[in-house]
Amino acid sequence: MTDGNGRPARRTDAAVEAILARIASRALAPGDRLPSVRRFAATLSVSPSTIVEAYGRLEAEGVIRARRGSGFYVTGSEPPPLALAEAGGARERDVDPFWVSRQSLDADPSALKPGCGWLPAEWMPNEAIRKGLRALGRADDAILSDYGGTRGSPALRRLLLARFADEGIAVTADQILLTGSGTQAIDLICRLMLRPGDCVVVDDPCYFNFRALLRAHQVRIVGVPFTPAGPDLAAFERLLATESPRLYVTNSALHNPTGATLTPQTAHRVVAAAAAHGTTIVEDDIFADFEPSLSPRLAILDGLDRVIRIGSFSKTLSASIRCGYIAARADWIERLIDLQIATQFTGPSPVAAELVAGILAGGFYRSHLADLRRRLAHARETAADRLASLGIKPWLMPKGGFYLWCRLPNGRESAALAQRAVKDGVILAPGNVFSVSQSAGAFLRFNVAQMADERVLTVLRDALKGG
Amino acid sequence: MTDGNGRPARRTDAAVEAILARIASRALAPGDRLPSVRRFAATLSVSPSTIVEAYGRLEAEGVIRARRGSGFYVTGSEPPPLALAEAGGARERDVDPFWVSRQSLDADPSALKPGCGWLPAEWMPNEAIRKGLRALGRADDAILSDYGGTRGSPALRRLLLARFADEGIAVTADQILLTGSGTQAIDLICRLMLRPGDCVVVDDPCYFNFRALLRAHQVRIVGVPFTPAGPDLAAFERLLATESPRLYVTNSALHNPTGATLTPQTAHRVVAAAAAHGTTIVEDDIFADFEPSLSPRLAILDGLDRVIRIGSFSKTLSASIRCGYIAARADWIERLIDLQIATQFTGPSPVAAELVAGILAGGFYRSHLADLRRRLAHARETAADRLASLGIKPWLMPKGGFYLWCRLPNGRESAALAQRAVKDGVILAPGNVFSVSQSAGAFLRFNVAQMADERVLTVLRDALKGG
Numbered sequence: 001m002t003d004g005n006g007r008p009a010r011r012t013d014a015a016v017e018a019i020l021a022r023i024a025s026r027a028l029a030p031g032d033r034l035p036s037v038r039r040f041a042a043t044l045s046v047s048p049s050t051i052v053e054a055y056g057r058l059e060a061e062g063v064i065r066a067r068r069g070s071g072f073y074v075t076g077s078e079p080p081p082l083a084l085a086e087a088g089g090a091r092e093r094d095v096d097p098f099w100v101s102r103q104s105l106d107a108d109p110s111a112l113k114p115g116c117g118w119l120p121a122e123w124m125p126n127e128a129i130r131k132g133l134r135a136l137g138r139a140d141d142a143i144l145s146d147y148g149g150t151r152g153s154p155a156l157r158r159l160l161l162a163r164f165a166d167e168g169i170a171v172t173a174d175q176i177l178l179t180g181s182g183t184q185a186i187d188l189i190c191r192l193m194l195r196p197g198d199c200v201v202v203d204d205p206c207y208f209n210f211r212a213l214l215r216a217h218q219v220r221i222v223g224v225p226f227t228p229a230g231p232d233l234a235a236f237e238r239l240l241a242t243e244s245p246r247l248y249v250t251n252s253a254l255h256n257p258t259g260a261t262l263t264p265q266t267a268h269r270v271v272a273a274a275a276a277h278g279t280t281i282v283e284d285d286i287f288a289d290f291e292p293s294l295s296p297r298l299a300i301l302d303g304l305d306r307v308i309r310i311g312s313f314s315k316t317l318s319a320s321i322r323c324g325y326i327a328a329r330a331d332w333i334e335r336l337i338d339l340q341i342a343t344q345f346t347g348p349s350p351v352a353a354e355l356v357a358g359i360l361a362g363g364f365y366r367s368h369l370a371d372l373r374r375r376l377a378h379a380r381e382t383a384a385d386r387l388a389s390l391g392i393k394p395w396l397m398p399k400g401g402f403y404l405w406c407r408l409p410n411g412r413e414s415a416a417l418a419q420r421a422v423k424d425g426v427i428l429a430p431g432n433v434f435s436v437s438q439s440a441g442a443f444l445r446f447n448v449a450q451m452a453d454e455r456v457l458t459v460l461r462d463a464l465k466g467g
Numbered sequence: 468m469t470d471g472n473g474r475p476a477r478r479t480d481a482a483v484e485a486i487l488a489r490i491a492s493r494a495l496a497p498g499d500r501l502p503s504v505r506r507f508a509a510t511l512s513v514s515p516s517t518i519v520e521a522y523g524r525l526e527a528e529g530v531i532r533a534r535r536g537s538g539f540y541v542t543g544s545e546p547p548p549l550a551l552a553e554a555g556g557a558r559e560r561d562v563d564p565f566w567v568s569r570q571s572l573d574a575d576p577s578a579l580k581p582g583c584g585w586l587p588a589e590w591m592p593n594e595a596i597r598k599g600l601r602a603l604g605r606a607d608d609a610i611l612s613d614y615g616g617t618r619g620s621p622a623l624r625r626l627l628l629a630r631f632a633d634e635g636i637a638v639t640a641d642q643i644l645l646t647g648s649g650t651q652a653i654d655l656i657c658r659l660m661l662r663p664g665d666c667v668v669v670d671d672p673c674y675f676n677f678r679a680l681l682r683a684h685q686v687r688i689v690g691v692p693f694t695p696a697g698p699d700l701a702a703f704e705r706l707l708a709t710e711s712p713r714l715y716v717t718n719s720a721l722h723n724p725t726g727a728t729l730t731p732q733t734a735h736r737v738v739a740a741a742a743a744h745g746t747t748i749v750e751d752d753i754f755a756d757f758e759p760s761l762s763p764r765l766a767i768l769d770g771l772d773r774v775i776r777i778g779s780f781s782k783t784l785s786a787s788i789r790c791g792y793i794a795a796r797a798d799w800i801e802r803l804i805d806l807q808i809a810t811q812f813t814g815p816s817p818v819a820a821e822l823v824a825g826i827l828a829g830g831f832y833r834s835h836l837a838d839l840r841r842r843l844a845h846a847r848e849t850a851a852d853r854l855a856s857l858g859i860k861p862w863l864m865p866k867g868g869f870y871l872w873c874r875l876p877n878g879r880e881s882a883a884l885a886q887r888a889v890k891d892g893v894i895l896a897p898g899n900v901f902s903v904s905q906s907a908g909a910f911l912r913f914n915v916a917q918m919a920d921e922r923v924l925t926v927l928r929d930a931l932k933g934g
Contacts, residue, residue, distance in 0.1 A: 049516035067664035124612035145591035183812040197534035212809035319614040342679035345650040
């Protein structure tokens with residue numbers, strides 16, 4: 001018996017059997033995606049059309065079903081929820097990109113958090129926030145209870161415009177959108193730009209939550225080796241040429257986790273290469289206010305054409321008052337507004353945006369930043385000295401911010417060290433959560449503002465001794 | 468010349484030419500997705516393997532590129548951003564699901580908004596919010612400046628647990644996750660459960676932003692006709708059997724836009740049908756606090772097994788203090804936490820959650836709701852009488868809430884009416900923005916709390932006269 005194309009129907013039968021066997025053995029579970037037609041044809045050494053027929057027959061029998069634009073899935077009564085974690089269980093699971101976030105956010109108050117990504121509460125401008133809250137108690141009813149406009153507080157957007165103008169970017173009001181947080185800003189951009197399977201370039205190492213976020217978008221994440229001057233340019237240009245990535249997501253000012261700063265030459269070549277290959281750059285400026293002076297910035301060189309700038313006030317003002325922003329081409333902002341309405345209805349709380357605008361407007365914020373920078377410079381020196389006493393050495397001394405990216409002595413593995421330290425109430429940030437290539441196992445990221453307690457060093461010393 | 472399978476290579480050439488012609492004529496633009504192999508094979512009357520070869524050749528030439536799991540796309544230097552709107556331009560564009568949101572959110576202060584989905588600012592408990600803000604001025608530093616835990620304020624989650632217990636659902640603390648808003652709650656669930664091309668059932672009519680949100684998830688949206696007793700059961704059961712939808716998204720308490728309430732029989736059969744077909748239900752309870760007494764609820768019948776409850780305080784407390792919640796199976800909540808970290812870092816601002824918890828904790832909220840219900844009952848009667856004088860009749864008289872879903876006289880079309888009224892500073896909500904099948908053109912949704920100004924009726928009367 002043959003089909004219309006003269007191919008033995010037996011081959012189709014064999015392909016159908018192969019799938020059924022995989023389902024029976026749970027190699028393919030309900031909700032799992034079947035291999036692509038091409039890949040499975042190669043696996044079975046048959047033509048793609050044989051697989052198309054086999055899938056068609058299984059679909060007709062209700063064993064698998066097609067999802068438009070996304071392939072075939074094994075049917076079954078259980079929905080297949082998206083699992084981002086590499087293992088189950090919040091606390092016991094592997095050291096994946098969520099490990100540091102969950103450990104730090106849900107730490108009990110007695111825990112020490114040299115691995116976390118924020119300043120201690122007592123370093124934050126709490127008196128200014130209290131004053132702002134009292135002032136809000138006298139605000140108009142509309143600020144207190146309405147949704148606010150789709151772009152967010154005009155007062156805060158004007159302050160951002162003025163700041164960008166100082167840096168040399170002429171931005172108009174329709175190029176700024178306020179969002180619920182810096183992370184939400186990047187997420188909205190990913191929703192606009194990415195489809196499952198797209199390629200995105202990040203630095204290796206990069207902020208671990210870029211990895212988690214991109215995984216949620218089901219894209220292919222490729223790392224570019226990061227040097228003290230910025231991304232390795234030869235590797236970056238090669239990746240752009242071979243992988244046609246849609247996005248390059250980076251922090252250029254006080255890079256997370258390394259604390260590095262772009263050189264002007266690197267910045268220039270990154271912008272040029274991205275333009276040549278049609279790659280959009282998302283530049284996360286969240287640590288920019290910690291810089292002693294403005295370092296080269298991709299968004300400034302590019303004038304917000306192919307570079308999108310995002311930022312927030314979580315690191316310098318308050319992480320509790322959630323508010324971020326996107327600065328980009330006006331036509332992209334227009335589409336981002338629709339996406340924000342669809343997925344969040346409105347961006348930041350008007351109360352939050354008003355509070356932030358009130359604090360930024362005065363001279364207070366500038367002097368608060370100057371204080372923070374002074375205090376951090378001192379904490380950085382102290383932390384580096386104390387870590388040196390354990391043989392832990394910074395990869396470079398950053399010009400600002402609160403991170404020190406450090407190499408452990410004697411090829412020690414940081415994930416094991418972190419698993420051990422957490423039992424002693426010290427939360428560390430092991431290198432590989434930042435590394436797409438998993439090549440940073442010998443590193444730890446330290447937050448110098450969270451190392452005042454002697455116990456951090458004691459626990460580290462014990463953990464390093466502990467074999 | 469033939470290929471290895473004995474098929475003339477000429478057919479592949481012809482398929483390649485056909486694609487190139489479409490690209491040359493801009494029928495396929497850079498960033499557009501190519502037809503599926505199967506569909507294009509049918510279009511050209513060739514075998515699928517011919518198309519697989521043609522696409523492979525075009526890919527090798529860099530004309531198109533595969534995105535893993537999502538088909539082939541035309542390459543080009545411009546990225547293909549996701550466009551949710553049916554037409555460009557915020558104000559002038561068609562009456563799509565974003566029309567009401569954007570008109571209402573960005574309305575100038577003199578505009579009247581009988582089409583919007585919230586109470587006037589002066590109906591909201593502003594004094595309680597002011598008091599709450601002053602109290603926050605005395606809160607711990609950690610509340611004011613830290614991110615807070617991954618699940619959100621324990622105080623607010625405890626209050627929700629107590630409320631659910633009163634309604635007869637035994638929920639544990641690990642079954643509740645706080646989110647930045649009700650919309651974000653549904654969005655997170657969609658991210659967990661849906662993949663592009665999946666089928667989702669909504670009521671027809673339904674809240675317009677469900678349509679916008681689901682469009683952002685690139686799923687297939689199917690409407691079930693809505694009756695005064697809830698979804699049409701025969702149609703619902705048929706849809707579940709034929710379409711295998713992953714989700715059914717609905718508001719059962721004071722349905723938006725109709726104001727209808729589920730009957731116990733409908734509620735029971737909806738839950739049973741969803742369980743039988745493996746469809747998860749998302750029950751948006753955002754208007755529940757406006758009910759005079761608890762109506763049948765899917766989450767209660769089901770005990771939060773396959774039904775996920777979401778809600779927020781935007782309608783009764785403040786839309787500016789953004790805070791929503793998800794109540795669901797603990798294993799789903801665990802995955803939703805990862806998704807929330809990845810895409811937003813944390814959920815609601817601790818300041819916002821603390822403020823909401825403070826207001827809910829006292830006896831004030833209960834008496835505020837009683838006041839609102841009394842005031843709304845009066846406004847509902849008045850609005851219905853005044854609309855009747857124009858021949859505009861409610862589809863049913865709701866038991867609570869602020870909506871009246873009304874039919875226009877003489878088969879008048881509400882989109883044209885809304886386009887006209889907006890020029891006179893009155894923002895209406897035309898029926899088809901709520902309708903997947905576009906069968907509600909004769910309806911308008913009125914917000915009875917936003918109709919005190921005589922000008923609403925004057926503009927409506929003029930618009931109805933105006934041909």
